[in-house]
Amino acid sequence: xxxxxxxxxxxxxxxxxxxxxxxxxxxxxxxxxxxxxxxxxxxxxxxxxxxxxxxxxxxxxxxxxxxxxxxxxxxxxxxxxxxxxxxxxxxxxxxxxxxxxxxxxxxxxxxxxxxxxxxxxxxxxxxxxxxxxxxxxxxxxxxxxxxxxxxxxxxxxxxxxxxxxxxxxxxxxxxxxxxxxxxxxxxxxxxxxxxxxxxxxxxxxxxxxxxxxxxxxxxxxxxxxxxxxxxxxxxxxxxxxxxxxxxxxxxxxxxxxxxxxxxxxxxxxxxxxxxxxxxxxxxxxxxxxxxxxxxxxxxxxxxxxxxxxxxxxxxxxxxxxxxxxxxxxxxxxxxxxxxxxxxx
Amino acid sequence: xxxxxxxxxxxxxxxxxxxxxxxxxxxxxxxxxxxxxxxxxxxxxxxxxxxxxxxxxxxxxxxxxxxxxxxxxxxxxxxxxxxxxxxxxxxxxxxxxxxxxxxxxxxxxxxxxxxxxxxxxxxxxxxxxxxxxxxxxxxxxxxxxxxxxxxxxxxxxxxxxxxxxxxxxxxxxxxxxxxxxxxxxxxxxxxxxxxxxxxxxxxxxxxxxxxxxxxxxxxxxxxxxxxxxxxxxxxxxxxxxxxxxxxxxxxxxxxxxxxxxxxxxxxxxxxxxxxxxxxxxxxxxxxxxxxxxxxxxxxxxxxxxxxxxxxxxxxxxxxxxxxxxxxxxxxxxxxxxxxxxxxxxxxxxxxxxxxxxxxxxxxxxxxxxxx
Numbered sequence: 001x002x003x004x005x006x007x008x009x010x011x012x013x014x015x016x017x018x019x020x021x022x023x024x025x026x027x028x029x030x031x032x033x034x035x036x037x038x039x040x041x042x043x044x045x046x047x048x049x050x051x052x053x054x055x056x057x058x059x060x061x062x063x064x065x066x067x068x069x070x071x072x073x074x075x076x077x078x079x080x081x082x083x084x085x086x087x088x089x090x091x092x093x094x095x096x097x098x099x100x101x102x103x104x105x106x107x108x109x110x111x112x113x114x115x116x117x118x119x120x121x122x123x124x125x126x127x128x129x130x131x132x133x134x135x136x137x138x139x140x141x142x143x144x145x146x147x148x149x150x151x152x153x154x155x156x157x158x159x160x161x162x163x164x165x166x167x168x169x170x171x172x173x174x175x176x177x178x179x180x181x182x183x184x185x186x187x188x189x190x191x192x193x194x195x196x197x198x199x200x201x202x203x204x205x206x207x208x209x210x211x212x213x214x215x216x217x218x219x220x221x222x223x224x225x226x227x228x229x230x231x232x233x234x235x236x237x238x239x240x241x242x243x244x245x246x247x248x249x250x251x252x253x254x255x256x257x258x259x260x261x262x263x264x265x266x267x268x269x270x271x272x273x274x275x276x277x278x279x280x281x282x283x284x285x286x287x288x289x290x291x292x293x294x295x296x297x298x299x300x301x302x303x304x305x306x307x308x309x310x311x312x313x314x315x316x317x318x319x320x321x322x323x324x325x326x327x328x329x330x331x332x333x334x335x336x337x338x339x340x341x342x343x344x
Numbered sequence: 345x346x347x348x349x350x351x352x353x354x355x356x357x358x359x360x361x362x363x364x365x366x367x368x369x370x371x372x373x374x375x376x377x378x379x380x381x382x383x384x385x386x387x388x389x390x391x392x393x394x395x396x397x398x399x400x401x402x403x404x405x406x407x408x409x410x411x412x413x414x415x416x417x418x419x420x421x422x423x424x425x426x427x428x429x430x431x432x433x434x435x436x437x438x439x440x441x442x443x444x445x446x447x448x449x450x451x452x453x454x455x456x457x458x459x460x461x462x463x464x465x466x467x468x469x470x471x472x473x474x475x476x477x478x479x480x481x482x483x484x485x486x487x488x489x490x491x492x493x494x495x496x497x498x499x500x501x502x503x504x505x506x507x508x509x510x511x512x513x514x515x516x517x518x519x520x521x522x523x524x525x526x527x528x529x530x531x532x533x534x535x536x537x538x539x540x541x542x543x544x545x546x547x548x549x550x551x552x553x554x555x556x557x558x559x560x561x562x563x564x565x566x567x568x569x570x571x572x573x574x575x576x577x578x579x580x581x582x583x584x585x586x587x588x589x590x591x592x593x594x595x596x597x598x599x600x601x602x603x604x605x606x607x608x609x610x611x612x613x614x615x616x617x618x619x620x621x622x623x624x625x626x627x628x629x630x631x632x633x634x635x636x637x638x639x640x641x642x643x644x645x646x647x648x649x650x651x652x653x654x655x656x657x658x659x660x661x662x663x664x665x666x667x668x669x670x671x672x673x674x675x676x677x678x679x680x681x682x683x684x685x686x687x688x689x690x691x692x693x694x695x696x697x698x699x700x701x702x703x704x705x706x707x708x709x710x711x712x713x714x715x
Contacts, residue, residue: 024449025478035472039463125459129520131425132453133476134445342425343416 028135032143033150040151045112050155053109056101057159061166064088064097068171082175083182085167087278098163099186099274102156103267104226106190109155110197111218113148116211117141117202118337123211128342141202141337145330148198149191156187156194178280178308185312186277192322193270197222199329206336229265237261266325269318276315280306373401374437376528376560377422381431384417384584391417393584394431399528399562399577404554406571407564408686409581415564416456418581419532422562423453436527449477452521456532458513462506466497466516469505470523477524484523491519495549511542518549522557529553531563535570547574568683582690592679597651599688603632604654606646608661609674615640617670624664630657643674 025031040046064085086098118141121127130140160183167173175183200221204214224232237258245251262268306314377399384392392414399405407415420426422435424444433440440447460469467488474484492498495515500508508516514534521529534550535543551574553559565571571578572592580588580595588595596604608625612618618640625634625646630653635645648657654677665672 024445025476028476031472031475039461124461125455125457126461127459128425128455129453129458129460129473129517130476132423132448132451132455133473133524134449134478135476136445342420 024134028133028139029143029146032130032135032139033146036144036147037150040113040147041154046151046155049109049112050158053102053105053155053159054162056105057098057163058166060088060097060101061085061163065166065171068173082164082167082173082179083278083280085163085171085173086183086186098159099278100271102159102190103271103274106194106270107197107222107226107267108219109152110148110194110199111201111215111222113151114144114198114201115205115215115218117144117148118205119209119211119214120205122209131342137338138334141206141334145198145202148202149195152194152198153191156190160187181308182277182280182311185308186274189270189273189277189315189319189322192319192326193266196266196322196326196329199326199333203329203333203336206333206340225265225267229267230262233262233265233268234258263318263321266322269322273315273318273322276306276311280308280311375400375434377405377433377435377562379418379422379431379433382418382421382428382433383430384414384421384426385429390584392421392428395584395586397579397586397589399560401560402554402558403576404550404561404563404574406575406578407562407581408566408568408571408578409564410566410690413581414584415581416532417584419453419530419562419564422530423448423451449524450527452524452526452529454514454517454521454529454531454534456536458517458520460505460508460513460516460520463504465502465504466508466519467492467501469516470520473520474523479524487523487525491522494522494553495519496545511538511545514538514542514546515549518546522553527559529559529561529563531561533565534563535565535567543570550574568686572679580686580689587689588685592685595685595689596679599685600651602649602651604648604651605678606648606654606658606661607674607676607678608644608646609672609676610641610644610665611671611673612640620668621670624668624670625661628657628660628664629653645678 067088068081068084088097118127121130121140127140131137164175164183168175201214201218204218205211208214208217240261241254241257243251243254243258245254263272375398377397379395379397382392382395382397383390395414395418397418407418409415417426421428422433422440424440424447427441435447436450438447438450460466461472464472470488470491471484474488479487489498492501495518497512497515497519500512505513505516518529518531518534521531529550531550535546538546547570550561550563554561563571563575575592577589577591578595579586588598590598610621612621618636621640621644622634622636625631625644628646630648630650632647632649634647637643646657646661648654658675658677661675662672664670
């Protein structure tokens, strides 16, 4: 889909042609993406989500800031203190942390911008009109996916920017270069994770004729995954592969099988990646520290930090699986859309 | 007397020529739409069955049929939005199944129940379409202004479409189809759910577009009277088949009973006048029967057989009226209503058609006549 004509008054490689000369335009997906992006950024749901996410980032940040201030003296020597902004929360409410909040909200973000992408056009009666324009049919779904990813990127960067800015200006914590790298990698993985839910929302919007149905199913799946998902998979894993082995090797094998099953949940994969990327002292099996005290404790136990490239190596499989899941979801939506009749 | 003559003049002037028009017979320009045994099946259901259709440049062609007769399916196939099960179609000489984008660049389409983005203004909606058609900004804005003016929406162009009435949306839909400067317009049910005045406006607009822009138009409808008033030729669809094509008159000849009707308004003060009128009218050659109104004065219905003698009979009536001293108030050929034709057409069992052989004049209704 190489674009020779940028419809946005941009570069035209062909020589100027008289008006009746018909140029069949290329890059229709960009026109669609630009329009969708404009719609999304002005939409109520974008503003609501921004407020919700802003609060979700600010509340844990305040409690983290308190802790960091209290431990200021002890904290001076603590490595990766900047990243602690994202993983330390209130000691009373362990879920009040930036990273876990993002993990919970991220799927919502993806679903919110995709659940009515196709069926919305269908119910408004704009789909036949859109498809009657000289574009490829997949331009529609590609453009919408691209616009969704762009909005997600904007939202994520905004949240991370708020947290980082708060850390730098209010607490005077300056990130080390490696921390910036880790943060960048985390944003990328989060982006992929949200992209997965965006693709899932897109799939729902293709399959279900009514936006309300696809929204309900999407949020139902999200709820199931975040609340009961680990529980259910845990039960399934124990049923399929109970730890009954008599030798250590057998037991390890069965435990690994269990872990494999729990990793079928994208949320599980994502939290493993987050744990490793945002906590350099961590390894994927360890539980996440809940407070700065625990961070220090952990660091006393493991005085050497994991290098950035080592952390990346550690989570590479999870990242690949997340990307693969996103691509698979989008591919399903794509194929379903291409095979659908225009008329309902 | 003189006033009655002036009154009947427009009627005579507007009378359609009942003889088959030669224009349709010419081997002139390439058709803008040509389908050949075009078929679409959804599972066991055959939505469109071996359709042969031709639409010529500069004409308004009406696809007439009930809901579910296959009109929309045909249109979707012509636009490359639906793949034919078999057969082929050519639009502007291009195969929509293989070059849908080229076809869609040249064809403006108004879908059935057209929708717009309600939050955007009319102008913004059109701008989006213009950009999807690859119009640069400096080309798009004049084109948008022009089409908005043509459909009479300039004053409301900057209001959100959510505030538009149904008729305004429909007109915006036509503007939307026009903004790409198409050579062919395909309109699916352009007058559905619009009030009568709005219908007249839209049909006038379509007629103007053909004369001003040199467009060809294909429109589908289940409203017979509207198709009749605006279309040059009509194709009647029933359960996926085209059961008749041609002008209203040709279809009347095909599906009618072979008679034509003339309405004669007469002012007859005395019973003697009534007798005289009856004798004079019955005496005209090719007049089959005469229906007189109860009181004598009023509208007389003259049945003419064969139908194509109608023009001559009308002239003879005028002469007879002058010779017998009858006071005419009106003289009007009754254009056979499509409703009538349509009812006959769909009731008539579909006999194997003889006219499917491809010939230049294959579109003349008579050739498709069931045996």
